[in-house]
Amino acid sequence: MATLDTLDDATAAAAFRRLVLHLQHRNDAENIDLMGLAGFCRNCLADWVMEADGAMNRDEARELIHGMPAAEWKAKYQSEATPEQLSRMKASVALNQHHP
Template sequence: MADLNAIDDAVAAAAFRRLVLHLRHRADAQNVDLMGLAGFCRNCLSDWVQEASDGALDREGAREAIYGMPYAQWKAAHQGEATPEQLARMAESVAKNG
């Protein structure tokens, strides 16, 4: 298996920023669907950024960095109600995160 730590930090940062921009562009990809497919979503990514910041970012600051706006604003504009099927897929997927 390739060593993830061998990736240059500047390269990793550029790829991370591209991922965040892609997620901002694809607001149609609901968090519940991302969770159902991959076991993580924008909120997870925000949590990881907050944890990596060693206290420099609070939860809302990390979410705003990922969403490109306050989370409440993004949620009101882009997030629909999750269906029972979406929630079931999400629960099944998250269980694989171990």
């Protein structure tokens, strides 16, 4: 059985780039909804990129993932979160507690 440790870097990088392009294309999938479903969103991915890079700051990483400055993306595509969305997000993020 294949594990992440056996996945070569070129394949992982290609899949990562495809994921980022998919998220940039699907701007209708708001971060709050991604968080409610998976406890993960574009900003989380940007934070992981920033941490892995070590030299990139949060704004640079978010611009890379969003395909534009995060404030611009937020103004264009993000609506005000409803109480229901916030509740789903909180419950979903709680499930992340034991994941690296």
